[in-house]
Structures are given as structure tokens and as C-alpha cells.
Amino acid sequence: MNFSEFIETYAAHPNYHAPRGNQLNARSWQTEAPLRMLLNNLDREVAENPEELVVYGGTGQAARNKEALQQIIKQLLILDENHSLLVQSGKAVGIVRTHPEAPRVLIANSNLVPAWANWEHFEKLKKDGLMMYGQMTAGSWIYIGSQGILQGTYETFVACRKKYFNNNFQHKLLVSGGLGGMGGAQPLAATMAGAVFLGVDIDPERIRKRLQTGYIDHISYSYREAVDMILRAKEKGDVISVGLVADIGDTLQNLLIDGIIPDILTDQTSAHDPLHGYVPNAISLEEAIRLRRSDPAAYRNRSMKSMARHAGLMLKLQERGSVTFDYGNNLREMAKQGGEPNAYDFDGFTPKFIRPLFCEGKGPFRWAALSGDPEDIFTTDKALIEAFPENHPMIDWLIKAGERISFQGLPARICWLGMGEREKAGLLFNDLVRTGKVKAPIVIGRDHLDCGSVASPNRETEKMKDGSDAVSDWPLLNLMSNTAGGATWVSFHHGGGVGMGYSQHAGMVVLADGTDRAAACISRVLYNDPALGIFRHHDAGYELATDTLHQFGMELRESYEI
Numbered sequence: 054m055n056f057s058e059f060i061e062t063y064a065a066h067p068n069y070h071a072p073r074g075n076q077l078n079a080r081s082w083q084t085e086a087p088l089r090m091l092l093n094n095l096d097r098e099v100a101e102n103p104e105e106l107v108v109y110g111g112t113g114q115a116a117r118n119k120e121a122l123q124q125i126i127k128q129l130l131i132l133d134e135n136h137s138l139l140v141q142s143g144k145a146v147g148i149v150r151t152h153p154e155a156p157r158v159l160i161a162n163s164n165l166v167p168a169w170a171n172w173e174h175f176e177k178l179k180k181d182g183l184m185m186y187g188q189m190t191a192g193s194w195i196y197i198g199s200q201g202i203l204q205g206t207y208e209t210f211v212a213c214r215k216k217y218f219n220n221n222f223q224h225k226l227l228v229s230g231g232l233g234g235m236g237g238a239q240p241l242a243a244t245m246a247g248a249v250f251l252g253v254d255i256d257p258e259r260i261r262k263r264l265q266t267g268y269i270d271h272i273s274y275s276y277r278e279a280v281d282m283i284l285r286a287k288e289k290g291d292v293i294s295v296g297l298v299a300d301i302g303d304t305l306q307n308l309l310i311d312g313i314i315p316d317i318l319t320d321q322t323s324a325h326d327p328l329h330g331y332v333p334n335a336i337s338l339e340e341a342i343r344l345r346r347s348d349p350a351a352y353r354n355r356s357m358k359s360m361a362r363h364a365g366l367m368l369k370l371q372e373r374g375s376v377t378f379d380y381g382n383n384l385r386e387m388a389k390q391g392g393e394p395n396a397y398d399f400d401g402f403t404p405k406f407i408r409p410l411f412c413e414g415k416g417p418f419r420w421a422a423l424s425g426d427p428e429d430i431f432t433t434d435k436a437l438i439e440a441f442p443e444n445h446p447m448i449d450w451l452i453k454a455g456e457r458i459s460f461q462g463l464p465a466r467i468c469w470l471g472m473g474e475r476e477k478a479g480l481l482f483n484d485l486v487r488t489g490k491v492k493a494p495i496v497i498g499r500d501h502l503d504c505g506s507v508a509s510p511n512r513e514t515e516k517m518k519d520g521s522d523a524v525s526d527w528p529l530l531n532l533m534s535n536t537a538g539g540a541t542w543v544s545f546h547h548g549g550g551v552g553m554g555y556s557q558h559a560g561m562v563v564l565a566d567g568t569d570r571a572a573a574c575i576s577r578v579l580y581n582d583p584a585l586g587i588f589r590h591h592d593a594g595y596e597l598a599t600d601t602l603h604q605f606g607m608e609l610r611e612s613y614e615i
């Protein structure tokens with residue numbers, strides 16, 4: 054197939070689709086893998102808005118524009134194993150000389166010198182065609198649809214259930230805003246954890262997408278109808294999820310007036326981006342889209358004020374008994390800037406629930422079957438269950454995931470694994486490819502939200518024990534370790550999750566193609582990657598991380614011998 058035939062078949066804008074099967078289009082699996090994952094990120098089944106190359110998270114893109122995307126595709130089709138492609142904010146900018154165990158693609162997205170690191174400056178550069186917003190896994194080509202966040206959301210809700218509800222969500226109501234790319238995982242995660250769920254989104258299309266993929270049970274356009282449904286289910290002890298088309302602030306206000314106090318309250322609107330992500334209160338979605346174009350400053354101002362009101366209502370519900378937490382969208386910061394001085398009076402989810410997992414090097418490990426055959430993922434599920442018989446939470450999750458998750462794009466799976474486990478799982482997958490038990494290679498990656506790959510003081514590194522929340526040497530060390538270790542593609546981004554100026558983070562994906570080279574790269578990368586989380590948390594004074602460090606013999610060397 055020549056280049057134009059390839060584009061016509063797999064990348065005729067906006068109809069993107071990754072090739073399936075075990076025939077190569079590129080020169081090796083090392084470049085076929087990023088090519089397939091890039092196209093998969095933009096597949097209509099996966100991406101929120103392929104027309105704009107937006108994958109998820111407000112404006113998180115996979116490539117800067119159509120032309121830049123085609124150029125990346127072309128370079129990946131012809132690149133050999135002694136060179137690597139440089140991608141700067143979604144555009145191919147050069148090829149460097151490397152070697153077969155080096156990453157094939159080196160990606161930097163949305164990075165700005167700190168004093169210029171704000172949305173205003175970024176928007177100007179974006180308008181001039183010089184940058185794109187990469188979010189986390191959008192610009193690093195390892196987004197796998199709502200399932201990607203499903204496990205993390207499920208882990209968080211289960212941690213909340215254990216901490217506050219005696220590990221039982223029966224008759225409990227969880228309320229949240231935002232049912233977009235990531236937020237869309239909340240209804241399924243909540244019902245899998247046993248809670249009744251009310252999700253609020255201003256855009257009906259977003260809720261319909263969750264209905265189509267089986268992530269939510271019902272859509273409603275009426276507050277009264279939605280509330281009746283959830284109250285009935287709550288009383289009977291049934292588990293259902295309802296998506297209400299409305300403004301989240303208005304809905305929280307109504308719940309307060311009606312004395313309906315959610316047991317658990319959080320939010321996943323795209324608050325990190327007040328211009329493109331959050332829709333201000335008291336205007337319709339259509340009016341909002343018009344205002345965004347005609348007067349961005351007025352839009353941003355209304356958005357921040359609405360977020361102040363929204364966070365204020367969350368605080369009131371917290372006072373009335375809701376277990377309330379920020380779910381990583383920077384809502385508290387935007388609300389504070391919008392006029393709610395006490396916005397930080399509810400906690401972030403990392404210090405509240407996730408940090409102990411980070412201390413054991415645990416985080417959102419994920420993989421995708423490049424064959425496109427769901428059976429390959431079921432084979433990996435089975436292999437993991439056999440290899441880790443003692444890991445009951447993982448087995449529980451894999452069984453539930455196998456039953457309830459419909460794949461989007463290339464079949465994929467996610468489960469949180471820690472130090473030691475990730476390397477073991479990666480080598481196991483490589484053997485499945487080597488022995489032909491799966492039909493094509495597998496890629497292994499993770500979210501940038503991980504134990505040692507991100508500095509984000511309002512999210513993953515909030516309230517670190519030693520006050521080192523804003524130190525971003527750690528994600529840089531993570532990037533360098535994974536590059537030196539031989540990941541297949543690596544990335545460094547700015548602003549993911551919480552917006553410009555608030556985070557820096559690194560991504561990695563490593564290929565399991567059944568070769569000895571892959572086994573060596575997997576072994577190094579899947580050791581280095583969680584190790585960074587343990588070093589980071591040990592250095593910050595977390596005892597659990599120090600115990601894990603000792604358990605795996607990861608101390609700095611004592612003896613001095615030449």
C-alpha cells in the first residue's frame with residue numbers, strides 16, 4: 054500500500070482507524086506500534102472529537118493539525134530502527150540517530166518556560182499554529198477510551214468506601230459533574246463499587262456516548278425525574294446510574310434546597326480549562342459556544358465565577374455531611390481565583406485516597422492488543438490471574454472488567470500494579486507474543502498520573518510530607534530513566550489534568566513484540582518506572598515507600614569498591 058492509499062484507508066480525516074492484524078505497514082513493530090496507537094487515539098470510538106483531533110480532557114490533542122498528523126504518519130511508516138522521530142507539540146520536527154533499543158519516538162508537548170506558563174500565552178501560540186495541548190495520554194498516544202480511567206476511578210471510589218463507609222456503598226448516593234472522556238468512567242466505576250450514581254453534564258451528546266458504550270444506565274432531561282429515579286434506587290438498595298442534562302451548579306443548588314445530601318460528592322468537569330472546558334452557569338450550551346468565540350475574556354470570567362459558586366455549593370454540602378473531594382481537575386484553584394476564598398477547604402483525592410498506593414509503586418498500568426482481537430486481551434487477563442493468584446483485588450477487577458467493559462478502538466485493559474508486578478506482567482505478555490498465544494504484539498504503557506512521573510501540586514503531589522509538591526525534577530528523572538531504559542516512545546508534557554502552569558509530567562510506552570530485545574527493554578523500563586515513584590516518596594519521608602525500597606533492595610549502594 055502506498056502512502057496515499059494508507060491515508061485513504063486509515064486516516065481520511067476525520068475517520069481515523071488503526072490497522073488490525075499481524076501484517077506490518079511500517080518497517081518494524083517498533084514503529085507500527087506508535088502508528089497504530091496514534092490512529093487509535095483518534096478513532097471515533099475512542100476520541101471525543103476527531104474533527105479537531107481532540108482525544109479527551111477538554112482540548113487534549115494527538116497531533117497539532119491535519120497536515121502535521123499526516124507528516125507524523127509518513128515518518129513512522131518509513132523510520133528504521135537506527136533513528137528516532139522528534140515530535141514537538143504534535144508536529145514532526147526532526148529525526149535523530151539512535152539505536153535499536155532506543156525509543157523510536159521522543160515527544161514534548163505544551164512545555165513553556167515557567168514565567169510564560171499560562172493559558173493566555175499558550176492560547177496565543179496555539180492560535181499562531183505553534184503549539185497544541187497534549188493533556189496526558191492524548192499527545193502521548195496511549196489513551197484507551199473511558200476504560201483507561203475506569204480502573205483509577207474505581208480504585209478511588211473503593212478507597213473512599215473503605216475509609217468512610219465500612220467498605221459498603223449500599224444505599225449510598227454519589228454525585229458528580231462532567232461525563233466527558235474521563236468523567237464518563239464515573240457512572241460505571243460507581244455502580245461497580247456498589248453506589249447509586251447521579252452524574253450531571255450540560256452536553257447531552259456526552260451522556261449519550263456513555264449510554265452507547267454501556268457506561269451509564271439512564272439519561273434524563275428533568276431534575277425531578279432524575280432525582281426520583283435515584284432516590285427510589287437508593288431506598289431499595291438497587292444500584293443504578295443516571296446522567297442528568299443540566300448545569301452542575303444548578304443541580305447542587307437544587308439538591309441543597311431539597312435536602313438531598315449526597316453521601317459522596319466530587320467533580321470531573323474540565324475545570325482546568327475555563328475557556329474550553331467549563332461551561333458557565335445561566336447560559337445555554339449554544340450561547341456558551343458563541344460567547345467563547347466572540348468574547349473569550351468575558352467567557353473566562355463567567356466561567357471562573359460559576360466555578361466559585363459551584364465549589365461554594367460543594368462546601369455547603371460538605372458541611373451537611375457529604376464526603377467531598379476534588380478529583381483532579383483543578384476546580385479548587387479556579388474557584389479560588391473566581392472568588393471562593395475557602396475553595397481549598399475540601400481535600401484533593403491523592404492525599405485523601407491514593408498516596409499509599411503510590412508509595413508501593415502502584416499506578417495505572419495498561420496495555421493494548423495491536424491485533425485488534427478482543428481474545429488477545431482475554432488471554433492476557435487469564436495469564437495475569439494465573440500469574441498473580443494472591444492478588445485478589447486485581448483478580449476481582451479483571452473478572453468484573455471482562456464482564457462489563459465494552460472495548461473502544463483497539464482492545465485494551467488497565468489494572469493498577471506495583472513495583473515488581475509490572476515487570477513480571479510485561480515479561481509475561483512478551484512471552485505470550487513470542488509463543489504465539491496472542492495474534493500480534495502488545496503495547497504496555499500507563500497514564501501520566503502515576504507514582505513517579507508527575508509534579509502537580511493541586512493533584513498528584515498535593516500536600517507532600519516534605520513540602521516538595523512543586524519540584525518537577527522527578528518527572529524529568531522519570532523521563533530520562535525510561536528513555537535510557539529503552540521505552541518504545543516517551544513524552545514530556547506540561548499542564549495535563551490541571552492546566553497551564555500547574556503540572557509537568559512524563560509518559561512512556563514499551564512494546565512487547567516477543568523478541569529478546571523487547572524483553573530487555575521491558576525489564577529495565579518496568580523496573581525504572583515504578584522505582585521512580587518509590588524513590589520520590591521515600592525521599593519525601595513516607596515510611597511505606599521506605600519499606601518498599603528495602604523490600605526490593607533499591608537502596609543507594611553502601612560499599613565502596615572499585
Ligand code: NAD
Nearest residue numbers: 110111231233234235236254255301322332380381382550
Ligand atoms: P471532557 O472535556 O471530555 O469532559 C468535561 C465535561 O464537563 C464535558 O462533557 C462538559 O460538557 C462538562 N461540563 C462543563 N461544564 C459543565 C457544567 N457547568 N455543568 C455540567 N457539565 C459541565 O474532560 P474529561 O476528559 O472528562 O476530564 C475532566 C476533568 O477531569 C479534566 O479537568 C481532567 O483534567 C480531569 N481528569 C482527572 C483525572 C483523575 O484521575 N482524577 C484523570 C483525567 C482527567
